[in-house]
Structures are given as structure tokens and as C-alpha cells.
Amino acid sequence: MSLTLYQHPLASFCHKVLIALYENDTPFKSSLVDLLDPEEAARFSALWPVGKMPVLTDSGRDVVMPETSIIIEYLDRHYPGKVRLIPEDGDKALKARLWDRFFDLYIHVPMQKIVTDTLRPSGENDHRGVADARANLAVAYRMADDHFATQPFAAGDSFSLADCAATPALFYAGIVEPFDETHPHLAAYFERLLQRPSVRRVLAEARPYFHMFPYRSLMPERFFEM
Structure with missing residues (x-):
């Protein structure tokens, strides 16, 4: 086994790569990293x-x-499996990369801004930055909801790199800034993602660490039962 992934089961960006690995049953060794040590x-x-x-x-x-994104493309190139995470068609590949960037930059990053602000010492909170992050999420949710009115997956008909990015971004963002009652197409897409075995496996591995999430009290109880 030549592949080792240095990661933590609670970390959202780690979920993105773990989903890609589990989609294709790619053999790898997991090395848990405790940055507090x-x-x-x-x-x-x-x-x-x-x-x-x-x-x-x-x-x-x-x-x-x-x-x-580079890790997943590396896996798709050197350790391909039944699920091609970068479509072979050039235009579809660009669409997958575009939506990968969309979820990372416009949903994942603002979500992390909101979460990490709660970890700041008292008096050092960035209230303006958090407000801007929530406003950015509102725009991204609206764009994604329009997109998924006609698209089953981010890049079209097939699961791809972009959906690996979408899953943890929406999982955590939906806790700090819910979208399930306001953006029905986005919510339906997220439900489709939650049904994938790779996603359920990642969340099962993360569950023992959910108590460490700063917004634990807002997590839907169903996430503890899946």
C-alpha cells in the first residue's frame, strides 16, 4: 500500500478527499494528525x-x-477506479473543476470563517468578516439552487470532483447557515449526496469527533443516527 493520507476525521477538507478515495475503494493508509500536539x-x-x-x-x-483538488486529480490520473472524478470530455472536465472551485471558495471558505471566528479569544471576534461570510453564503446558495433545479450532480449527470467538494461544504455550511427550508433544489441535491455509501462512511468516521465542532448544538440529530 503506497498511499498515505494525513488527515483528521472531523476536518471538512479531509472529507472531500476521503469521499474520492471511498468512491473507488482506493487502498490507502490513514494517518490521523493532531495539530494540537x-x-x-x-x-x-x-x-x-x-x-x-x-x-x-x-x-x-x-x-x-x-x-x-490536486490530490483528487492525482488519484484520478494514477489510481483510477470505476468512478471517473474528472470527466474525460474536456468541456465536462472544465465544468467539474469550475464547480469544485465554486464549492471550495464560495461555500466552504465562508463557512470556515464563521466557524473559526467562534474560536477567537473574547474581544477579537471579526463581526464584520462573519457578516460578510454569511452574505457570501446567501449568494452562493441562490446560485447553487438555480443550478440544481436542472442538474442531478454538480457537473451534470455523473458524480465528480465537484460533488466531493460540495459534500463537506454543504454539510457544515448547512449547520451554521441552514438552507434546507429556503433553497429546495440545493437541499434535494444535498440529500442525494447523503445517500452515497462513500459519504455515509465519512460521516460515520467523523461522528465520534462531532462533539469537538464549535456549532455542535446546532447539528441536526439525524447526523448522529446515519
Whole structure:
């Protein structure tokens, strides 16, 4: 087994890559990273100085691969499975990459801004930044709801890289800024994602850590029962 994924089961961007791995039953070793442990954080920083999870290593090809979208494209190229996460058709591939960026930048990042602001020391909260993040989510939700009025998956008819990105972004964003009652097409799309075995497996692995999520009290109880 040459692939190792350095990750934490609660981390949203790690979910994105785990879904890609589980979609294709790709063999890999999971290395849990505890960034609160100084020694472990230092070891991880030596691997990838930016210090952001996840990171994939491939001992068979002597590769260290960071950044979720690049990791998934690497897997699709060198360890392809039954689910092609980057469509072979060039135009469809561009659509998948576009919606991957959409979910990462316009839903995932604002969601993280809202969540991490709760971890700031008292008096250092960025109220304007959080308000802007919520406003950005409102725009993104509206755009996504329009898109999924006619599209079963982000890039069209097939599950792709973009849906790997969408799943954790919508999972956590829907807790801090719910969309289920206001954006029916987006909500229906999210329900389709939740039915995939890869997604259910990722959430099952994350469940023991849900108590660490700052907005735990707002998490729908069904997430603890899936």
C-alpha cells in the first residue's frame, strides 16, 4: 500500500478527499494528525510547511501531494477506479473543476470563517468578516439552487470532483447557515449526496469527533443516527 493520507476525521477538507478515495475503494493508509500536539504538528509541518490538511503521500512514486483538488486529480490520473472524478470530455472536465472551485471558495471558505471566528479569544471576534461570510453564503446558495433545479450532480449527470467538494461544504455550511427550508433544489441535491455509501462512511468516521465542532448544538440529530 503506497498511499498515505494525513488527515483528521472531523476536518471538512479531509472529507472531500476521503469521499474520492471511498468512491473507488482506493487502498490507502490513514494517518490521523493532531495539530494540537506540538511534536505531531512539527512532524506534519516538515511534510508540508503550510500545515494544512489533508496531504497525500505516494511512496511508490515518491510524491507528496497537497491541496484537495490536486490530490483528487492525482488519484484520478494514477489510481483510477470505476468512478471517473474528472470527466474525460474536456468541456465536462472544465465544468467539474469550475464547480469544485465554486464549492471550495464560495461555500466552504465562508463557512470556515464563521466557524473559526467562534474560536477567537473574547474581544477579537471579526463581526464584520462573519457578516460578510454569511452574505457570501446567501449568494452562493441562490446560485447553487438555480443550478440544481436542472442538474442531478454538480457537473451534470455523473458524480465528480465537484460533488466531493460540495459534500463537506454543504454539510457544515448547512449547520451554521441552514438552507434546507429556503433553497429546495440545493437541499434535494444535498440529500442525494447523503445517500452515497462513500459519504455515509465519512460521516460515520467523523461522528465520534462531532462533539469537538464549535456549532455542535446546532447539528441536526439525524447526523448522529446515519
